[in-house]
Amino acid sequence: MPEIITDQGLLVAELLSEKIQNKNKLTSTKYPNKVAFDCGCGERHTVNDPTLIIMGIALPVKFLFLCKNKYVAFVHVKGFFIQKANCLWSCTAKLYDDVIKGLKEANSKK
Ligand SMILES: [Zn+2]
Numbered sequence: 789m790p791e792i793i794t795d796q797g798l799l800v801a802e803l804l805s806e807k808i809q810n811k812n813k814l815t816s817t818k819y820p821n822k823v824a825f826d827c828g829c830g831e832r833h834t835v836n837d838p839t840l841i842i843m844g845i846a847l848p849v850k851f852l853f854l855c856k857n858k859y860v861a862f863v864h865v866k867g868f869f870i871q872k873a874n875c876l877w878s879c880t881a882k883l884y885d886d887v888i889k890g891l892k893e894a895n896s897k898k
Pocket residue numbers: 827828829830831833855856857859
């Protein structure tokens with residue numbers, strides 16, 4: 789199981805430390821089916837699962853996914869010839885939304 793973040797402050801710190809960007813036209817999750825990760829929802833998802841929503845990306849090869857069970861998972865794909873996916877942390881979509889709203893409000897007050 790990945791680390792589940794339940795604390796807003798901790799999630800903010802993780803998001804700010806990772807420089808998460810929007811996905812772009814080069815963003816691809818076309819990995820073999822065996823490239824899968826354990827999600828905070830308790831299921832194992834393949835990275836190429838079309839039901840996963842890519843919320844953001846980070847360097848080198850990290851994806852912020854929203855899964856169909858309303859969990860956000862931050863996944864690092866490693867390896868060139870043989871790839872492995874590792875979920876760095878996960879949190880509920882609700883916590884993620886609350887934190888993003890909080891960050892936006894904080895930015896607009898500046
Ligand atoms: Zn999931």
